Amino acid sequence: MSRLAAARVAVTAIALAAATVAVFLAPRWDKVGDIKGAQMGVYFIALLGLNIVTGYTGQISLGHGAFMAVGGYTTAILVADHGVRDLWTIPIAGLVAGIAGFLVGVPALRLSGLYLALVTFGLAVAMPDILSWDKLERVTHGGKEVQLFGKPALTGKGFADVSILGQTVTFTRAVHYLTWAVALVLLVVAWLLLRGPPGRAFRAVRDSEVAATSSGVNIAAYKTFAFAISAAYAGIAGSLLVIAVAFADPQAFPAKLSLTLLVGVVVAGLGSLWGVLAGAAFIEFLPDAAVHVSKAQGVPDTVYGAALILIVLVLPTGVAGGLRRALTPLTTRLYTRS
Amino acid sequence: MGRTLLLGVAALLALGIPVAFGSSSADPGITATSVHIGGTAPLSGSAQAFQSVAKGAEAYFKYLNARGGVNKRKINYEYLDDQYIPSETVRQTRVLVQEKKVFAIFNSLGTEHNEAIRPYLTQLQVPQVFAATGATTFGRDYKQYPWTIAYQPTYIAEGAMYGSYIRRTMPKAKIAILYQDDSYGADLIKGLQRGLGPKAGNIVARVGYAATDDNVQSQIVRLRGSKAQVLMLFSTPKFTIQAFQYVNGLGWKPRIFVNAVSSASNIMVISSSRGQNKRVEGAISIVFLKDQNDPKWARDPGVLLYRRIMKRYAPSGNVKDVYNVYGMSAAFTFADALRHAGKNPSRRSLMTATARLNERNNPFLLPGMSIKTTSTDHYPIDQARLQRWSKGKWVSFGGLLKARS
Numbered sequence: 231m232s233r234l235a236a237a238r239v240a241v242t243a244i245a246l247a248a249a250t251v252a253v254f255l256a257p258r259w260d261k262v263g264d265i266k267g268a269q270m271g272v273y274f275i276a277l278l279g280l281n282i283v284t285g286y287t288g289q290i291s292l293g294h295g296a297f298m299a300v301g302g303y304t305t306a307i308l309v310a311d312h313g314v315r316d317l318w319t320i321p322i323a324g325l326v327a328g329i330a331g332f333l334v335g336v337p338a339l340r341l342s343g344l345y346l347a348l349v350t351f352g353l354a355v356a357m358p359d360i361l362s363w364d365k366l367e368r369v370t371h372g373g374k375e376v377q378l379f380g381k382p383a384l385t386g387k388g389f390a391d392v393s394i395l396g397q398t399v400t401f402t403r404a405v406h407y408l409t410w411a412v413a414l415v416l417l418v419v420a421w422l423l424l425r426g427p428p429g430r431a432f433r434a435v436r437d438s439e440v441a442a443t444s445s446g447v448n449i450a451a452y453k454t455f456a457f458a459i460s461a462a463y464a465g466i467a468g469s470l471l472v473i474a475v476a477f478a479d480p481q482a483f484p485a486k487l488s489l490t491l492l493v494g495v496v497v498a499g500l501g502s503l504w505g506v507l508a509g510a511a512f513i514e515f516l517p518d519a520a521v522h523v524s525k526a527q528g529v530p531d532t533v534y535g536a537a538l539i540l541i542v543l544v545l546p547t548g549v550a551g552g553l554r555r556a557l558t559p560l561t562t563r564l565y566t567r568s
Numbered sequence: 569m570g571r572t573l574l575l576g577v578a579a580l581l582a583l584g585i586p587v588a589f590g591s592s593s594a595d596p597g598i599t600a601t602s603v604h605i606g607g608t609a610p611l612s613g614s615a616q617a618f619q620s621v622a623k624g625a626e627a628y629f630k631y632l633n634a635r636g637g638v639n640k641r642k643i644n645y646e647y648l649d650d651q652y653i654p655s656e657t658v659r660q661t662r663v664l665v666q667e668k669k670v671f672a673i674f675n676s677l678g679t680e681h682n683e684a685i686r687p688y689l690t691q692l693q694v695p696q697v698f699a700a701t702g703a704t705t706f707g708r709d710y711k712q713y714p715w716t717i718a719y720q721p722t723y724i725a726e727g728a729m730y731g732s733y734i735r736r737t738m739p740k741a742k743i744a745i746l747y748q749d750d751s752y753g754a755d756l757i758k759g760l761q762r763g764l765g766p767k768a769g770n771i772v773a774r775v776g777y778a779a780t781d782d783n784v785q786s787q788i789v790r791l792r793g794s795k796a797q798v799l800m801l802f803s804t805p806k807f808t809i810q811a812f813q814y815v816n817g818l819g820w821k822p823r824i825f826v827n828a829v830s831s832a833s834n835i836m837v838i839s840s841s842r843g844q845n846k847r848v849e850g851a852i853s854i855v856f857l858k859d860q861n862d863p864k865w866a867r868d869p870g871v872l873l874y875r876r877i878m879k880r881y882a883p884s885g886n887v888k889d890v891y892n893v894y895g896m897s898a899a900f901t902f903a904d905a906l907r908h909a910g911k912n913p914s915r916r917s918l919m920t921a922t923a924r925l926n927e928r929n930n931p932f933l934l935p936g937m938s939i940k941t942t943s944t945d946h947y948p949i950d951q952a953r954l955q956r957w958s959k960g961k962w963v964s965f966g967g968l969l970k971a972r973s
Contacts, residue, residue, distance in 0.1 A: 263663065265667065266663070269659070379687050379691075388691045388692075389691075475658050475659050475662075477658045477684055479684075481655065482656075520612070521612070521649050526885075527616055530612040530649065531616075534612070
């Protein structure tokens with residue numbers, strides 16, 4: 231069988247598996263609800279972005295929660311203080327966070343590996359304090375809450391119903407749809423980006439900087455580009471998060487959020503776009519599941535940690551890697567590389 | 569690869585679009601046999617010590633349900649984890665109201681957290697009852713937020729109790745204050761000044777810190793320079809523990825008052841370095857619950873009931889945790905309000921009942937205390953006693969104090 235045909239079989243198998251999972255989950259979606267569904271979409275977008283820089287370009291970022299904060303606060307301030315319609319703040323938030331990512335990326339990306347991880351983590355730790363800084367009080371409310379609830383620029387101000395294409399839905403559901411619509415667009419963008427020359431350059435940087443340089447890849451430029459793009463994704467995620475909750479404060483973007491995102495990318499499988507769905511589901515629903523196991527003091531955190539260890543042991547290459555491995559026998563049977 | 573994308577998109581769409589479900593009725597969450605209420609608590613994260621506030625309440629409702637509930641309705645209290653992060657409180661509260669269709673939000677914990685959800689609950693006319701916070705705004709601003717009521721003594725009331733005690737017993741003493749620079753610290757100072765009345769001029773020094781500060785060493789050094797004989801610690805546990813250490817290290821020997829946020833006996837034990845720091849001895853605070861660890865209440869019916877409920881309905885809980893008693897007390901008062909909200913309670917009649925409380929039999933509060941509210945008094949607990957730290961435990965003294973907020 232030709233290589234092309236074999237690839238087609240593999241692709242169809244993966245798609246069928248995804249469809250099965252979707253069909254299995256769909257009836258349960260009602261119980262999950264719009265609020266958690268939207269939040270999962272937010273994580274999905276942030277993980278897509280983080281995967282570009284960490285999974286495909288091989289640069290560990292522990293600071294993407296900070297870019298979510300930048301995007302989230304851009305939306306919060308524009309909607310609450312300047313009356314900008316929430317929808318229009320989403321691309322603006324992406325742009326602002328992307329610029330922030332670029333500015334951080336230029337100096338930080340001279341570092342790599344653990345040093346880059348530390349610098350970005352420093353950003354994540356500092357972000358709540360930066361947002362609470364007195365000198366920025368006129369812009370960021372100095373750490374006090376920003377309520378978007380009831381603001382006229384928020385679609386469905388008091389969570390009133392919203393009309394989409396002639397259909398009336400609750401605001402919460404509208405945000406749920408909106409989040410996944412944006413997620414879909416960003417997935418396609420990421421896919422197009424990663425299958426083209428930039429994607430090849432990213433992977434080359436990840437696999438061997440020396441080889442990439444000798445092939446004419448401008449390492450610094452591609453690293454910074456990847457960082458800025460992924461920060462923009464995080465910014466859009468933060469923006470949607472703030473719209474969904476209609477509330478922002480520095481505590482919404484703790485250092486822990488950045489760690490959670492990294493967990494999501496690892497669970498997804500570094501360098502896989504499809505695994506991101508599993509990663510997003512994991513970080514959204516595991517805390518609930520952990521509380522479900524037992525509410526006894528200390529247990530939820532322990533269950534969370536134990537589940538993480540288990541995942542890494544069982545699926546060292548993430549959900550996507552596991553799926554790929556499960557399908558390998560099939561594809562090798564169909565064709566062999568010689 | 570094109571097909572992967574297409575099919576994946578289809579899968580995503582299937583995931584992203586939920587099945588429609590029916591809309592809600594006027595007052596959800598209540599049937600002839602049940603009342604579904606909800607709240608948030610920090611079940612994970614750094615503030616999880618506070619979670620017993622929810623667990624104690626849950627245990628009491630289970631006990632009550634086993635005895636038929638309230639007017640034959642079982643109370644189903646569902647609390648979700650907010651990790652002590654206000655935006656999570658908002659999210660989880662919306663899950664409770666919009667998706668779980670609860671009748672009321674009860675006993676959610678934290679000042680900023682309750683402030684974050686208040687506009688939302690007000691607009692949707694969902695009761696936010698017995699919020700676990702001492703901020704004065706929850707009792708004072710009922711005209712703007714008629715669907716909200718808190719529970720415990722306010723920080724202003726607490727400060728006033730210290731103030732009047734100092735005015736009566738140490739009218740000449742100079743007073744220094746360490747305070748957290750936010751509404752909580754400001755409310756305590758305001759109350760202290762009110763209680764001191766004409767003696768408010770005795771406050772010779774006050775130094776604030778930000779909640780994000782690392783330590784309060786420089787603040788304590790500056791306060792010591794005032795040569796005050798009384799030191800007020802209007803600070804959260806971490807800074808209170810530090811303050812005791814620094815005061816001791818400087819050889820300063822003021823009479824110390826600790827606000828109730830930081831006066832739980834386990835924190836006092838840490839503050840005193842297990843009895844080695846003598847500055848902690850004789851410290852004064854307020855108390856309004858029966859401290860189950862106090863031998864004085866060993867045979868008290870309320871504490872015996874508490875132990876029975878813990879053993880039967882919360883066997884994995886820490887019996888020594890005072891926050892359990894707090895939760896049970898709040899649950900007792902909720903059941904009381906529900907009982908007075910009529911045979912077929914509505915959200916509105918529940919709020920009316922919370923503004924007409926006259927509860928004298930709460931077994932978890934100190935003897936003689938009553939919970940009384942009126943249409944213009946929205947402060948359920950406004951009484952407390954003073955207590956003094958002596959040989960590793962709190963000993964209450966003096967009679968019941970009442971303070972207006």
